[in-house]
Structure formats: C-alpha cells, structure tokens
Amino acid sequence: MYIAHKRDDGKQQPLIDHLIGTAEKAASFAQHFGKSDTAFICGLLHDVGKYSDEFQNRIKNDGQLCDHSTAGAKVLKSMSPTIGNLLGYVITGHHAGLLNGGGWGAVREDGSLQGRLKKDVPDFYAYNNEITADLYPPLLNIAIQLADTKPLDERDQGYSFSFLVRMIFSCLVDADFIDTEEFMNEGKITRGIECIFPELEDKLIRYADGLDTIREINKKRREIFEQCLEKAEETPGLYKLSVPTGGGKTISSMAFSLRHIRYNPTLRRIIYVIPFTTIIEQNAKVFSDILGDKYILEHHSNYDFDQDDEQNYNIKKLSAENWDIPVVVTTNVQFFESIYGNKSSKLRKLHNIANSVIILDEVQMLPIEYLIPCAKALEELVNNYNCSVVLCSATQPEVERFISDKIKAVEICSNITELYDFFNKTRIKFIGKITADDLVSRLDGVNQCLLIVNTKKQARKLYEKIKKSYGQDGVFHLSTYMCPIHRFEKIEEIRKRLDDGKKCIVVSTSLIEAGVDVDFPVVYRASCGLDSIIQAAGRCNRERRNDLAYLYVFDFTDEEYKINKSSPYGNYLWQRQSITEILAGKHDDVTRPEAIKEYYDILYSNTSLSELDKKNIVKRLNEGFDKTPPMDFNFDFEDIAHDFKMIEDNDYSVIVKYNDNAVEKINELVYGYYTRDKLRSLQKYTISLSIQEYGKLKDINAVKALGERIGILVSREDYSDEVGIAIPDLLGVAEFI
Numbered sequence: 001m002y003i004a005h006k007r008d009d010g011k012q013q014p015l016i017d018h019l020i021g022t023a024e025k026a027a028s029f030a031q032h033f034g035k036s037d038t039a040f041i042c043g044l045l046h047d048v049g050k051y052s053d054e055f056q057n058r059i060k061n062d063g064q065l066c067d068h069s070t071a072g073a074k075v076l077k078s079m080s081p082t083i084g085n086l087l088g089y090v091i092t093g094h095h096a097g098l099l100n101g102g103g104w105g106a107v108r109e110d111g112s113l114q115g116r117l118k119k120d121v122p123d124f125y126a127y128n129n130e131i132t133a134d135l136y137p138p139l140l141n142i143a144i145q146l147a148d149t150k151p152l153d154e155r156d157q158g159y160s161f162s163f164l165v166r167m168i169f170s171c172l173v174d175a176d177f178i179d180t181e182e183f184m185n186e187g188k189i190t191r192g193i194e195c196i197f198p199e200l201e202d203k204l205i206r207y208a209d210g211l212d213t214i215r216e217i218n219k220k221r222r223e224i225f226e227q228c229l230e231k232a233e234e235t236p237g238l239y240k241l242s243v244p245t246g247g248g249k250t251i252s253s254m255a256f257s258l259r260h261i262r263y264n265p266t267l268r269r270i271i272y273v274i275p276f277t278t279i280i281e282q283n284a285k286v287f288s289d290i291l292g293d294k295y296i297l298e299h300h301s302n303y304d305f306d307q308d309d310e311q312n313y314n315i316k317k318l319s320a321e322n323w324d325i326p327v328v329v330t331t332n333v334q335f336f337e338s339i340y341g342n343k344s345s346k347l348r349k350l351h352n353i354a355n356s357v358i359i360l361d362e363v364q365m366l367p368i369e370y371l372i373p374c375a376k377a378l379e380e381l382v383n384n385y386n387c388s389v390v391l392c393s394a395t396q397p398e399v400e401r402f403i404s405d406k407i408k409a410v411e412i413c414s415n416i417t418e419l420y421d422f423f424n425k426t427r428i429k430f431i432g433k434i435t436a437d438d439l440v441s442r443l444d445g446v447n448q449c450l451l452i453v454n455t456k457k458q459a460r461k462l463y464e465k466i467k468k469s470y471g472q473d474g475v476f477h478l479s480t481y482m483c484p485i486h487r488f489e490k491i492e493e494i495r496k497r498l499d500d501g502k503k504c505i506v507v508s509t510s511l512i513e514a515g516v517d518v519d520f521p522v523v524y525r526a527s528c529g530l531d532s533i534i535q536a537a538g539r540c541n542r543e544r545r546n547d548l549a550y551l552y553v554f555d556f557t558d559e560e561y562k563i564n565k566s567s568p569y570g571n572y573l574w575q576r577q578s579i580t581e582i583l584a585g586k587h588d589d590v591t592r593p594e595a596i597k598e599y600y601d602i603l604y605s606n607t608s609l610s611e612l613d614k615k616n617i618v619k620r621l622n623e624g625f626d627k628t629p630p631m632d633f634n635f636d637f638e639d640i641a642h643d644f645k646m647i648e649d650n651d652y653s654v655i656v657k658y659n660d661n662a663v664e665k666i667n668e669l670v671y672g673y674y675t676r677d678k679l680r681s682l683q684k685y686t687i688s689l690s691i692q693e694y695g696k697l698k699d700i701n702a703v704k705a706l707g708e709r710i711g712i713l714v715s716r717e718d719y720s721d722e723v724g725i726a727i728p729d730l731l732g733v734a735e736f737i
Contacts, residue, residue, distance in 0.1 A: 002051055003185055005058055015051065016130040019044050019184075025175035026115060030168065032268075033385050037137035038145045039171040043091045044135060045072030046172055051130075052122035068097055070116045071124045077117060081140055082631045084117075086146065086161060089637065090169045092116050097641075098169060098342040101624060101634035114585060132300070147455045153381055153406035156376070158616055158625030160492045163380050168348035174322050177348065189470060192324040195295055200259035200291050200326070207290045208251065217544045220422050221248035224413060228252040231412045232259035236267065236388040238378070238400060238409045242416050242593070244423035245394045245451055245538025250283055250361070250515075251290075256412065257357040266386055269356040269598065272329045275365035279515040283361070284329040297325040299334060300324055316487060323349040332366065333646045339377050340617065342641035354385040362514045363391045363399055364531050366632040367646055368603075372613035375402035382407055394538060395531045399599050401613070424591055426540045427521075427551045428533060430584050433557045436462060439524065441471050448504045450495075450520040450538050456509055456530060458483050458561050460723050463507040472722070474503030478512055482724035485684040487511070504569060512539060519543050525557040529576030532598040534591050579603055609716050615643040652694035653710040654703055656719050658685045666712060679710075687725055696728045 004018035012301035023043030049055060049068030057063035076083025089098050092113055108119045116187040125600025151160040181189055208225055212218050224247050231257070241256070242251040257270045272287070284298040297319050319325040338346045339353075358381065360366075362691045366374050381387040391399055391409070400409040407580075413419060431600070443449060443466065451466075453459050456479040463477040476494055478487060487679035495518060497504040504520075510528075514520065514537035519542035526535055533553060556562060563570045580590070580603045587595045604612075613619070617640055626632040657663050662685040669678045689697075694711070695704040702718050703711035713719055720727050 002056060002061060002126065003049060004047060006182055007184055007735075009075040010648075013180075015047065018183070019131065020135070021174045021179040022046065022172070026168075026171040026181055029174060029351045030172040030264075032146065032351070033167065035145045035164070035168060035171075038087070038142040039168050039175075040137050041076065041142060042072075042087055042168055042172045044131065044436050045075050045176055046091050046094050046176065047123060048072045048075060048127040048131065049124050051124040051127040054122040055124075057302050066120055067119070069125075070095075070119055072123050073113075073117060075127075080143070082629075083139065083142055083146065085631065086165065087168065088113050088117060089165050089633075089635065090172055092167060093342070094260045094344065095175055097164065097255045097344060098347070098637035099637075101639045103634050104632070111116050113602075113672050150383060152379065152406045156618075156622060157627070158622035158635075160384065161625055161633060162621045163384070165633075165635065165637075166347055167351055167354070167385070169344075170347045170352075171345040173349065174348045177321070177344075177714060182223055189318070191318050192382070193319070193326060195326045197261045197326070199342035200295065201255075201262060204251070204255055204637075205290055206647055208255070211397050217246070217423075220419070221252075224248060224419070225252045225255055227413050228256035229259045231261045231410065232256045234410065236264055236382070236386055237259075237598060238382055238407050239388065239390045239401065239412055240396060240400070240409050241390055241392045242396045243392070243394060243413065245309055245535065246421050246423055246542045246544075247394075247419065249392050250286060252371075253359045253361070253390055254287060256390060257359060258387075259359055262390060264388075267355050267357055267388065268575065269323070269325075269690075270327045270350060270359070271323070271335070271356050272327065272359045273332055273335045273361065274329065275332050275362050275514050276511065276584055280329060280331060281488060281518065283515070286516075287327060287329065291296060291327065295326045297323065297328045299323070299328055299330045321348055322346075323352040334378065336374055336646060337644065340373065340640060342477045342637040346641075353381065354387065356381075356389065357388045359390045359392060361392045362396050362535075363393045364535075365514055368397065368612060369614040369645065370617075370646060371399070372402050372609065373615075373617040373644065377397070377708065379403045379407060395534045395599075396597050397531070398597070401537070401604070420591065420593055423544075424589070425544050426537045426551055426591075428537060428551050428553060428590055430553045430581075432555060434554045436465055436556060436561055437552065440465050440523075443470065443505060445499075445520065446505070448520055449506070449522050449524070449541055450512070450536075451505075451507045451517070452510060452512060452539075453507065453526045453561075454510070454563060455569075458556070459507050459509050460527070461560065462466055463723060466505060466507065470505070474505060476504070477723045478506060478508035479724065480728070481687065482508070482509060483658055483685045483687050486705070486721075486724065489514060516540070519545070521546060521549055523549075523551040525551055525553050527553055527616075528573060528580070528623060529603075530580045530590055530596065533580065537591060537604050569675075575606070576603070579606075581698060615640075617644055628646045646733045651688040651709075652691060654687050654694065654697065654725065655682050655706070655710070655712045656687060657713065657716045658719065658724065670706070670712070689725075690729075693727050697725075700728060702726075 002015040003012040004015040007011040015330045023040045026043035027036040029038035030036045049069060049071030054066040056069050058066060061166050064373050069092050071090035073084065076087055093099050100112045102114035104114065106112045106114035108115050112136050147162050149164045151157055213222055224243055227421045241249055241253055274283060275331060280298065284296055288296045338349060340346055349558045382389055451462065453462060459477060467475050476490055478490060494504055494506055498519060510532060513532060518539050520540055523536055523540040525536040540551050563573060564569060565574045579599055583590050583595050583599055620640065621635060624633060624635040655666060657666060665682050702714055705711045720726060
C-alpha cells in the first residue's frame with residue numbers, strides 16, 4: 001500500500017485517500033469563487049511524487065528526504081502546457097511556498113518553477129495505478145474557469161492570473177493541512193465556528209437600541225447607524241463611510257456588514273482591518289462584548305490566545321491559521337502582507353477572504369508607497385471574488401481613484417456636509433513657530449490637555465520638560481518606546497482620569513490619533529499633514545462637552561526639536577506640511593470635506609505613480625503574463641513577497657521584562673525550546689527599534705541577543721514605567737509613532 005502519512009501508533013493513511021480527501025476539500029473551498037475543478041486537480045496531483053519508492057522508503061523506514069512536490073506539476077504540464085505553467089506554481093510550492101517563475105532560461109538548480117519542471121525526480125509513475133482517468137475533472141472545465149478570471153482592464157490580466165494562483169494555492173494548502181490534521185488526530189480536532197448572521201445583527205441592534213439617544217450627539221450617531229443599515233441592503237461592491245471623528249463608525253460599519261450579509265447571503269465573513277495594533281484590542285473587545293467572544297478572532301502580532309479557555313483557545317488558535325471564523329479583526333500589515341506573501345502560513349487564509357465584507361478602518365493610514373498595490377488587491381477582491389469593501393475615514397483619501405472606474409464607490413451617508421457641520425465643534429488654529437518653553441508655559445493652569453508631536457525623541461524631551469515644570473502627577477507620555485501592554489494600560493488610566501475630571505496632561509506621538517477613543521478639552525499638534533491634524537482634532541471635544549474647543553497647530557523653533565528635512569521622514573513630513581499651509585491660507589475651516597479633498601488632490605498630483613507603488617508590484621505581475629501561445633506565466637512570487645513589506649524589516653526587537661508574566665515567558669523562551677508560538681506570546685512585551693538604537697543598547701551591554709534581530713533587555717531598570725525603554729543619548733529617530 002502506498003501511504004501518505006504514518007501516525008505514532010503505527011496507523012497509516014493510504015496515499016490515494018489523502019489525495020482525494022485534499023482534492024475534495026480544496027474544491028469545496030474554491031467553489032466560493034467558481035474554481036472548484038481547478039482546485040480539485042491541484043489537490044489530486046499535489047502529492048503524486050509520494051508514489052516513488054524513495055518517498056515510500058522515507059516514510060516507512062525513515063529513509064532520506066526526496067522531492068515529492070515537483071511530480072504533480074510535471075504531470076499537469078504534460079496534460080496541458082498552458083494550465084501546467086500556471087498551476088505548476090500551486091503544486092510545486094505547497095510546502096516551501098510559491099516560487100519565482102524563472103522563465104524559459106531557468107536551470108534546474110535555480111529553485112524557480114521552470115527550473116523545478118526541468119529537474120529529474122524519482123520515478124513516481126505508479127500513481128497511474130490508483131489515480132484513474134475517471135478521477136480527473138475535464139481539462140476543458142479548468143480552461144474555462146481560468147479564462148473566466150477577467151480583470152476590469154485587460155492590461156491587468158497578469159495581475160488577475162497571479163491573484164488566482166494565490167487563491168488556488170490557499171485552497172490547496174488549507175485542504176492539505178486539514179486532511180493531514182484529521183488523520184493524525186483521528187478527526188478529533190474541532191475547527192471553525194458556525195453562526196447565524198441575522199442573530200448577530202439582532203444582538204447589535206438591541207445594543208444600539210439600549211444606547212442613550214437623549215443627547216444630540218447620540219441622536220446623530222444613531223442617524224449614521226440607520227443610514228448604514230439602509231444602504232446595506234444593496235448588492236456587494238465598493239462603499240465609503242465618510243464619518244467625522246466621534247460619529248460612531250466602529251459600530252455603524254459593523255451594522256452595515258451584518259445587514260449586508262442578511263441581504264446578500266453569499267457573503268460569509270466580516271474582516272475588520274485596522275491600521276495599528278494600538279487600537280485593535282479596543283475594537284475587538286467592543287465586538288466581542290456585543291456579539292459574543294466566540295465569534296470574534298483578534299489576529300495580529302501582539303495577540304496571545306487565552307490558554308485557560310481550552311476549547312475556545314484551540315478553535316481560535318486554529319482559526320488564526322485560516323480565518324474560518326465569522327468575524328476577523330486584524331491589521332493592515334496582516335491583511336495585505338497575506339495577499340502578497342508567498343508562504344503557506346501567510347496564504348492559507350486567503351481563500352476565506354473571498355465572499356467577505358472587508359472594512360478598512362482609518363483607510364487614510366494605508367502607506368502611500370503601497371497605495372496602488374493595496375487598491376488593486378481590493379479591486380480584484382470586489383471584481384472576481386464577490387467581496388464588499390467599506391472604506392472608513394473621517395479624512396477620506398479617495399482610494400477609489402486608484403481603482404477601476406468600472407467599480408463605482410457608493411457613499412453610505414447621504415448628508416456628509418451636514419454631519420461635518422454638526423460634529424465640528426473643534427476649531428483649528430495655526431499658531432506658527434513656538435519654543436518648547438513657550439508651549440510648556442501655555443499649560444499653566446490647564447487641567448487636561450493632549451500634545452501630539454512627530455517623533456519619539458520629541459515626545460520624551462517635551463514630557464520631561466513638562467514634568468519638570470508641573471510635577472509628575474497627572475502627566476503622561478505615550479510612544480512606541482513603551483511596549484504594547486504598557487501603552488494599553490496607560491491609555492486606560494488616561495481615559496479614567498479624563499472621565500473623572502482629574503489632571504491629565506498627555507504627550508504622545510501620532511499613535512493616539514488613529515481611533516484611540518479619548519476626549520480632551522484642548523489639543524496641541526506639531527505641524528504635519530492635514531489628515532493627521534484632523535485625526536488629532538478627533539481627540540478634542542469628541543463628546544461635545546464644550547460648545548467649542550480648539551486644536552492649536554505649532555512648529556518648534558528649538559534646534560533640538562527640529563527634524564532634518566533631507567531625511568526620508570523629514571521630506572515626507574515637509575511635503576505634507578507645505579500642502580497644509582497652502583490650504584490654511586485658502587480655507588477658513590480646513591476640516592471641511594472640500595478642503596480634505598483638495599489636500600489629497602494636491603498630494604497625489606505631486607506624487608508619481610512609481611512613488612505610489614515603489615516596488616513596482618503591480619507592473620511586475622502584469623509583465624509576468626505573456627499571452628502569446630503557449631501562454632507564459634512568469635511571476636516572481638518569492639521576490640514580490642520579500643519586497644512587499646508595509647513595515648520594512650529593518651527594525652530590531654527588544655523584549656522587556658515588564659511584569660512577572662513577561663519574566664516567566666522569557667525564561668521559557670531562553671531555558672526551554674525556542675518556538676514561534678513562544679516568541680509570538682511575547683509580542684505584547686516587545687519594542688521595535690532602529691539598528692542605531694539597538695546598537696546603542698548593545699554597546700552598553702543592556703541587551704542580550706536572542707537571535708539575529710532580537711534581544712532581551714537585561715535589566716528592568718533600563719525600562720521606565722513612565723516613558724519605556726531608555727535609549728542612550730536619546731538617539732531615537734524612528735518617526736510617526
């Protein structure tokens with residue numbers, strides 16, 4: 001008997017059973033986007049290399065490793081060169097990941113798809129004895145399914161085919177993992193959570209009905225909520241939720257999604273995408289409290305699954321692998337790097353994005369250098385994979401301008417100008433150049449105030465200056481020099497002091513701007529782009545406790561607070577400051593929708609297409625398709641996965657012994673087995689630093705290296721409960737947050 005897997009108890013899984021089981025599962029996944037036969041043949045052929053004597057000797061007698069994933073691609077190419085050239089990526093990569101194409105000049109040793117197809121592999125042709133002709137789906141069906149993958153612009157055909165490869169690959173690797181898992185665990189693993197979405201919608205509406213509607217601001221929030229429910233009855237497509245800060249878009253966008261699924265039952269999942277982990281916990285908790293924790297997967301680098309809840313721990317941990325859960329709350333990085341990744345661990349979840357409602361919260365935070373690849377991915381998901389995309393922002397960057405005009409963006413709220421008029425109870429004043437001492441003197445007698453600056457170095461210096469002048473009580477610092485759990489705890493303390501009317505002076509980087517629900521009577525913001533200024537204004541008079549409040553925009557004159565304009569971040573900041581200054585001279589109120597539109601018009605007109613796709617991701621994928629017969633599909637999946645990094649891999653990580661739990665986990669990591677799960681469980685205690693910052697700590701032996709780019713802060717004394725990690729000479733230049 002040819003076997004695929006062997007359990008510790010000696011029980012063997014027949015290879016033909018594994019191939020058929022994987023094929024059927026892959027086909028069931030792909031049926032959601034009309035490619036079941038295509039996925040089936042990949043599943044049927046993915047492990048035919050295991051029919052070789054060499055592989056059977058390996059699995060039965062612990063023999064030598066041998067290539068078993070090239071054989072199926074060879075079989076498929078012999079059946080149809082065109083289909084084989086495209087789906088060969090799926091089969092050859094189902095363990096190591098999607099390969100580079102290599103082109104016709106590839107050689108056997110280069111590790112590319114075409115190189116692999118030229119390799120000699122162990123004789124596997126015994127597969128013909130078990131995989132009979134009646135098991136194969138008709139090639140004509142597969143050809144029709146492939147040809148049906150059409151872009152909205154024929155120039156994007158290469159992109160659409162490359163996206164399809166990723167989708168089929170996702171179906172195959174998920175099916176392969178699950179079929180193997182079922183055998184190895186005797187079918188005892190429970191996966192996924194079933195739910196009735198109308199019941200979740202009813203829960204949300206009952207929650208909304210219980211909210212106070214006496215105050216005018218809550219009446220207006222309810223109005224937005226009702227407009228979301230009404231617009232949700234339309235068909236899947238591209239939507240915009242342009243709601244001023246404080247308008248309750250978190251709950252309203254979820255209401256849209258749940259009602260949208262009721263009226264479009266082919267939709268089967270909600271994916272809520274958030275820019276920063278800073279706010280993901282708060283939104284996930286809101287959804288969990290209303291809808292039920294078991295339906296919500298919080299998936300990001302800082303999340304540590306609750307092992308005390310054994311049943312939900314297992315289900316949620318498994319769901320993090322493939323997102324087979326009703327509501328996923330994740331980050332921009334996790335979402336888009338999964339789309340453009342090449343490893344099975346990243347792509348396994350991709351097929352479960354099809355037929356989803358995708359909410360992009362704070363869409364203005366998409367990095368401009370990847371704006372075109374992000375927009376193209378959203379276009380593809382709407383066009384070929386029956387997704388609805390909701391772009392949420394108080395400062396809409398009009399991402400749809402980079403999406404085909406054949407997809408019309410539908411604005412959910414019909415009275416945007418009226419909404420902005422109502423919620424705009426904060427006036428922005430540009431007070432120009434000011435010294436740090438003058439800024440601090442403005443705080444004399446002020447009980448509550450938020451000051452937002454552009455760099456971590458500025459934040460720490462200003463915090464120390466304020467503390468020296470007014471004492472430490474009620475004065476707070478926020479930046480990513482603090483580990484995530486520390487920031488979370490500080491934000492909770494800040495919220496409580498604000499609610500209790502106690503003294504609360506906060507110095508923060510921009511991390512507080514994107515969705516952190518705090519409400520200050522006055523805010524100061526260091527000069528920056530209009531989008532950030534308006535987001536900062538959303539932390540001022542958020543609950544309309546005052547008839548009018550002010551946000552003051554200033555520019556430091558002190559040399560020690562200035563940012564070098566020739567640095568990448570300095571140039572980025574200067575460009576946006578310049579545009580904002582122009583608009584401040586033209587508009588009495590720069591928070592108006594027309595001012596926001598003009599800001600992005602100028603920004604994008606001064607930005608070349610190459611700057612909007614700095615790694616040429618979309619162009620490279622389109623150029624990988626040659627429609628001249630026999631069609632060539634030369635996609636460099638491995639290179640593109642390496643290049644598409646929303647957060648560049650030039651940071652170093654330092655784990656902090658923040659509390660007893662952190663110390664316990666660090667000891668498990670250092671003195672036990674070094675595993676990815678253990679490392680992930682420490683993310684909430686981990687700080688990202690530049691190479692210069694990390695080097696400074698290494699120079700004074702403050703960090704003990706754990707790996708090439710990761711270390712442990714040796715002494716807790718080098719971590720402050722006020723400001724986080726202590727960097728010698730305040731070297732910090734990492735901008736933004």
